Structures are given as C-alpha cells and as structure tokens.
Amino acid sequence: MTDYSTDEMMTVAAARRLRDGAVCFVGVGLPSTAANLARRTHAPTLVLVYESGCLGAKPDRLPLSIGDGVLAEHADAVISVPEVFNYWLQPGRVDVGFLGAAQLDRYANINTTVIGGSYDSPKVRLPGAGGAPEIAASCREVVVVLRQSPRSFVDRVDFVTSVGFGDGPGYRERLGLRGAGPRTVITDLGVLEPRDTTCELTLTQVHPGVTVDDVRAATGWELSVAPNVTTTEPPTEHELATLRALEATLNGAP
Amino acid sequence: MAKVVSLADGIAELVRDGDLVALEGFTHLIPFAAAHEIIRQGRRNLTLARMTPDLIYDQLIGMGCASKLIFSWGGNPGVGSLHRFRDAVQNGWPTALEIEEHSHAGMANRYVAGASGLPFAVLRGYTGTDLAKHTETVRQITCPFTGEQLTAVPALQPDVTIVHAQRADHDGNVQLWGITGVQKEAVLAAKRSLITVEELIDELEPVPNQVILPGWAITAVSLVPGGAHPSYTMGYSTRDNDYYQRWDAISRERETFTGWMRENVL
Numbered sequence: 001m002t003d004y005s006t007d008e009m010m011t012v013a014a015a016r017r018l019r020d021g022a023v024c025f026v027g028v029g030l031p032s033t034a035a036n037l038a039r040r041t042h043a044p045t046l047v048l049v050y051e052s053g054c055l056g057a058k059p060d061r062l063p064l065s066i067g068d069g070v071l072a073e074h075a076d077a078v079i080s081v082p083e084v085f086n087y088w089l090q091p092g093r094v095d096v097g098f099l100g101a102a103q104l105d106r107y108a109n110i111n112t113t114v115i116g117g118s119y120d121s122p123k124v125r126l127p128g129a130g131g132a133p134e135i136a137a138s139c140r141e142v143v144v145v146l147r148q149s150p151r152s153f154v155d156r157v158d159f160v161t162s163v164g165f166g167d168g169p170g171y172r173e174r175l176g177l178r179g180a181g182p183r184t185v186i187t188d189l190g191v192l193e194p195r196d197t198t199c200e201l202t203l204t205q206v207h208p209g210v211t212v213d214d215v216r217a218a219t220g221w222e223l224s225v226a227p228n229v230t231t232t233e234p235p236t237e238h239e240l241a242t243l244r245a246l247e248a249t250l251n252g253a254p
Numbered sequence: 255m256a257k258v259v260s261l262a263d264g265i266a267e268l269v270r271d272g273d274l275v276a277l278e279g280f281t282h283l284i285p286f287a288a289a290h291e292i293i294r295q296g297r298r299n300l301t302l303a304r305m306t307p308d309l310i311y312d313q314l315i316g317m318g319c320a321s322k323l324i325f326s327w328g329g330n331p332g333v334g335s336l337h338r339f340r341d342a343v344q345n346g347w348p349t350a351l352e353i354e355e356h357s358h359a360g361m362a363n364r365y366v367a368g369a370s371g372l373p374f375a376v377l378r379g380y381t382g383t384d385l386a387k388h389t390e391t392v393r394q395i396t397c398p399f400t401g402e403q404l405t406a407v408p409a410l411q412p413d414v415t416i417v418h419a420q421r422a423d424h425d426g427n428v429q430l431w432g433i434t435g436v437q438k439e440a441v442l443a444a445k446r447s448l449i450t451v452e453e454l455i456d457e458l459e460p461v462p463n464q465v466i467l468p469g470w471a472i473t474a475v476s477l478v479p480g481g482a483h484p485s486y487t488m489g490y491s492t493r494d495n496d497y498y499q500r501w502d503a504i505s506r507e508r509e510t511f512t513g514w515m516r517e518n519v520l
Contacts, residue, residue, distance in 0.1 A: 064332050069282065086359075122344070125340045137378070
C-alpha cells in the first residue's frame with residue numbers, strides 16, 4: 001500500500017463527495033484542490049463555478065487563486081460578479097457549495113471573520129465573508145472541508161459568517177433559507193454529518209488509522225458519534241497519483 | 255469623450271482628499287500603478303471601497319491614505335492575511351481605520367444599484383449572519399408583492415472609480431475582457447472615473463463580448479503599460495505570484511514595509 005498524508009486522505013474524501021454532472025460552487029484552497037481532483041477522476045463532467053465569474057472552469061493546472069487566468073481561459077463562460085451571485089447562485093442553480101472554514105461549531109455554523117475579543121477589537125482578524133454567506137444559504141447543499149482541531153471545532157463560533165443550522169432544528173426554515181445547508185463536513189480525521197433530529201454534527205466515518213477517541217480529542221464540544229462509524233476507503237493509487245500530479249502544478253510544473 | 259491624460263495628471267485631477275474611492279479588479283486587472291500614484295501624491299482620509307482589498311489596499315492603508323474601508327474579503331489570495339490592514343484595524347497604525355463589512359453578493363449589488371441610478375439593491379443575503387448586526391448598511395425589507403423578507407443594501411456611488419483594462423482608442427472607448435469582476439458596475443456607479451490601459455490604439459476593432467466602456471461614459475484614460483502588476487492583464491501579462499508570496503514577509507513588520515515602499519513606490 002502506498003503511504004499518504006492525512007491531508008491527502010481529506011482531499012480525496014472530499015473529492016469523492018462530488019458526484020459527476022453536479023454544479024459546484026468552489027471556494028479557494030482545499031475545496032478547489034478537491035473539486036479539480038474530482039473532475040480528473042470519477043466526475044469528469046462536474047461543473048466548476050468560481051466567484052470570479054468563471055462558469056464551467058476546466059483549468060489544466062491548479063489555480064493559484066479564484067481569479068487565476070487559467071480559470072477564464074477554459075471556462076464555458078466568463079461573467080461578471082453581480083451575474084454570478086444574482087443569476088446563478090441566488091435562484092438556486094447550484095447543487096453543491098464547497099467551502100472551507102476557520103471555525104466551525106456543532107451546528108455547522110461557519111466563521112471566517114474574527115476570532116476572540118469582540119468584533120471591533122478582535123484577537124485575530126480573518127479575511128471575512130467573501131461569497132460564503134450566500135453560498136451557504138442558497139446552494140442545494142453545502143460541503144465543508146477543513147482540518148479538525150479543538151481550535152477549529154468550537155462549541156460556538158465567535159462570529160457567524162455563514163449559517164449552518166443556527167441553534168438547531170427549524171432554524172434554517174424560520175429564516176427562509178432555501179438550501180439544505182451543510183450536509184457533510186470532511187476533515188483530516190473523518191466525516192461528520194448533521195443528525196436529522198437535532199441538526200448536530202455527528203461523526204459517521206473515520207479515515208484509516210484514526211480512532212473515534214482521536215476525533216473526540218480534536219473536537220471542542222462533546223462529540224456525537226453515530227452507532228455504526230464506518231472507515232473511509234484509503235486513497236487508490238490512481239487518486240493519489242492524480243492528486244500529486246495536480247499539486248505539482250502549483251510549483252511550476254506545466 | 256474621455257480625456258487622455260498622464261497617470262500623474264489623472265490622479266491629481268480626479269482623486270481628492272476625503273473622497274470615496276473604488277479601485278476594482280477581481281484578481282485580474284487590478285490598477286496597482288494608479289494606487290502607487292495616489293500614494294506618491296499623498297492623498298489622505300480616503301474611504302476605500304473594494305470587494306477584495308488584497309495587496310493594493312494593504313499598501314494604501316499602510317501608507318496612511320485611508321480612514322475607512324468598505325469591503326467583503328480582506329486577505330492575500332492563496333497566501334494569508336493582510337498585515338497592514340490588520341495593524342490598522344487592531345492598533346490604529348498608521349491611522350485608525352473604520353471598517354464597513356459586507357459579503358461579495360452585497361458589495362456587487364451595491365455597485366449594481368449605483369450603476370442603475372437606484373437608491374438601493376435588494377437581494378437574498380446576510381440572513382442569519384452576524385454581519386447583518388455589525389453593518390449599518392444591511393437592512394431587512396419586505397417585498398411589496400409577496401411579503402417575503404429580503405435584504406436591502408444602499409447604492410455605492412464612489413466619487414471616483416479607477417480600473418485597469420486592455421486597450422482604448424484616442425476617444426477613450428475602452429475594451430476589457432477576461433475576468434471582469436465588478437469593474438463595469440463600479441465605473442458606471444461613480445461620479446468620475448479613470449481607466450488605465452495597456453495600449454492606446456487608433457481604432458478599436460469591435461469584438462463581441464469584449465466589454466466596452468464608451469468614452470462618453472468615463473472621465474479619463476491613461477496609458478500605463480503593466481499598470482496591473484503584480485496582478486495580471488489577460489493577453490498582455492501573467493500574475494507575478496512570487497510578489498504575492500513575498501508580500502507576506504515584506505508587510506509583516508512596519509519597518510520592512512515602509513522601507514520597501516520607500517524603495518519601490520515613492
């Protein structure tokens with residue numbers, strides 16, 4: 001068996017979550033890597049939408065940012081940013097919103113704005129919202145990918161940049177949010193999904209070599225665990241080779 | 255028709271202390287050269303609007319040009335934080351910086367309302383987020399037809415908008431293409447506008463889908479080849495990714511930042 005890193009397992013697991021033919025709104029960083037891996041493996045007709053206005057992007061290398069020229073060169077269409085949000089995201093034309101996060105809580109609310117202190121005087125100032133609040137509200141479902149630690153998985157996020165399930169069942173419905181919210185959270189340790197009755201994130205899958213206790217230790221709240229936790233299939237040779245070739249394009253390879 | 259002016263004259267005439275200024279460009283076509291001219295001319299108390307402040311506003315903020323920032327995502331794309339922006343927000347260096355924070359959808363719609371001559375835009379956005387609690391310019395509105403609760407954001411109408419584009423003719427008709435972000439809306443929303451271009455040519459060949467800003471809709475055009483560096487201009491240059499990477503170390507400390515600006519911009 002080939003050795004692989006925990007980050008590689010996370011990226012492969014995230015890629016597998018995207019089904020062929022789906023329309024996917026891609027965030028910068030880990031989600032972009034996973035979406036491009038999916039398109040090169042099991043999901044060749046996955047439609048990648050970037051908030052810079054690239055609709056149906058087919059980059060032949062990993063983009064360095066969401067406004068990388070390679071996204072425009074091979075896109076089905078390049079449109080303005082108001083069009084992206086008003087014509088494509090807002091009416092619900094996007095199947096999956098694929099997001100990262102700095103902090104996530106037990107109801108899958110996302111923080112990318114401030115950590116600690118107050119909004120006016122934060123301990124750490126993060127980049128902010130970008131496209132995420134409306135992606136989280138309007139896509140049919142949301143997949144979140146981030147590394148798991150007690151610092152990133154907190155009992156309550158310091159700032160709700162993008163809404164998951166608020167404070168529990170019925171919250172999204174009361175607000176009139178149209179999408180189903182975060183259905184899957186993929187980390188370097190495993191996979192969490194909201195429990196239907198409580199909306200609370202529940203561990204349903206661990207990656208090979210990871211124990212439930214490892215995940216508990218990396219979670220800042222008392223983690224809910226599904227009765228039958230499965231183990232992720234390790235990356236195949238093909239997935240790993242494709243991912244590594246893709247990541248090499250970031251370092252100047254063609 | 256738009257005037258063709260030098261960059262220095264264009265900035266001197268169009269950008270005034272205390273103005274609301276938008277320099278737009280979504281990763282692509284960011285008007286860095288114009289920002290550097292604003293820094294050299296020592297503008298103060300600007301309210302800077304931009305969806306993604308990135309390095310161009312890190313430089314303006316760090317050099318003390320701004321007193322307020324209106325934005326929706328403040329980072330160095332693919333690299334990390336904006337250290338000068340953080341220093342200004344957290345420590346008031348070199349001056350205090352007030353912030354007005356939106357989402358991308360909100361900012362885009364604020365420019366659309368401005369370009370449309372409407373007082374506000376309506377969108378499905380911000381619902382349930384803490385942004386709505388901290389930003390005065392986000393309000394709930396009831397649809398007069400269905401009763402649905404929606405969000406209103408006021409028009410953003412800059413005193414001056416500056417963007418970079420591929421080319422223009424001598425009457426100031428401008429073609430731009432590739433990732434065009436919110437540039438067209440930001441220009442049409444503004445009272446005055448300056449477009450820096452890679453090329454000035456005698457006659458533009460009409461090409462469908464190459465967004466044209468007609469000369470009568472803008473104020474001035476300046477020939478500034480490479481004016482988007484370290485950002486890029488599709489068809490003319492590629493993004494200087496090393497610059498974005500190096501910026502993290504250059505901007506981290508006040509001394510290295512000011513030294514670098516003195517050497518490379520002033």
